[in-house]
Amino acid sequence: MSQDRNPTPAPRQEGGYTDRDERAMLDVIGRWVERDVKPHVMRMERDDIYPHAFVEQMKEFGLFGATISERYGGLGLRAATYARIVSLISEQWMSLTGIFNSHLMMATIVEKYGTDAQREYWLPKFVTGEIRGGLALTEPDAGTDLQGIRTRAVASGDGYRIDGTKTWISNGIEGGAVALLVKTDPDASPPRRGMSMFIAPKADPDTGKPHPGFRTGRKLEKLGYHGIDSAELVFENYQLDAERHLVGGEPGKGFYMAVGGLELGRINVAARSVGIARRALDEATAYAQTRKTFGKPIAEHQAIQLKLGEMATRTRAAELLTEDAARAYDAGERCDMEAGMAKYFASESALTNATEAMRIHGGYGYSREYPVERLYREAPLMCIGEGTNEMQRILIARQFVQRNPV
């Protein structure tokens, strides 16, 4: 049974920021999104343009090291502060947060489960954004059922040879590395015991020499979440040494690392959802006060008031669930259920609020000239990513029963 246990994570470093520091940080980022991001979102989103200039600015803010400990050069932010930043940026353009969130999930895996030498080597490079990346779990035939993946790592020399295909990988084209989930023992029972995690760079960070076995496949077309790249990744005879690349230095722990990284990932999706829900509420509230029908603003019609009342309540509840999960994460408590509840409720709230905002806008809600149309296309992803909401409810129920035995 010992193999079935989660590998012991390294203790989390505290950032030591005061409330005032946090407010200052939120102020600076809030001004940036309002002044520099907002005017360009409609065009860049419509044309699916990768936001290189915004990435440079996010590097300057330190967002690629937001949750990485200060000892590796990161900001060491608490999850609660991080979640507020993510919500704030998502109010303007949710896609931007995907660029550093997927990256930070890779970093979290190295920081929690990597060897000391791996932390020292990789984390400072992740902090600056010199190497940016993401998390490569999903395959064409396995998403929710992660234990069904087929990407294979076979021992070879002092490392492994990897073959397989991943899909839907955020930052797959623009990023330089991924945390790659593979099978090292395809006959293991249960299968999760035969899974391992590698840090897989496209090029050797020391020499810059590309790894011929790591190929970026096609960029995937999608409904929303434009700007950020989602791609297929193909590994063919891809050779990695174990010491630097096999996270934790031993095989068989990858499934638990993926699940451990998803806690922060779910808090992040909840925070992004809060941003979308809030923006939909704000747009609908403003529009309802200016659009008149039958001689008065539609905000004075009871049918619209019922919608706005529900949207505002939903948004607040989503914020509070997200804060609750982040607080538990910061306290080092087990928070898979709390993160799941926040992710589930906030993402459904984003989707419902986006739909309601569109309805409140009438025909204009269907126009590409109003932001609610974009929110309507962005929101459904929140119900799919980091564990679908179908699975989320099943996991919440299992946890709830486990915590309340008769």
Ligand SMILES: Cc1cc2nc3c(=O)[nH]c(=O)nc-3n(C[C@H](O)[C@H](O)[C@H](O)COP(=O)(O)OP(=O)(O)OC[C@H]3O[C@@H](n4cnc5c(N)ncnc54)[C@H](O)[C@@H]3O)c2cc1C
């Ligand atoms: C834009 C975008 C970005 C993404 N980014 C990444 C990324 O960076 N890295 C990455 O690894 N993946 C990424 N993904 C993949 C995403 O995580 C998966 O799509 C998701 O996990 C669902 O997997 P699937 O698509 O294979 O659906 P499936 O697993 O095939 O599920 C299909 C349906 O069946 C339901 N279902 C499945 N099993 C059960 C069950 N046991 N009980 C009840 N219902 C069930 C699901 O909820 C869903 O409704 C991304 C996806 C998108 C669309």
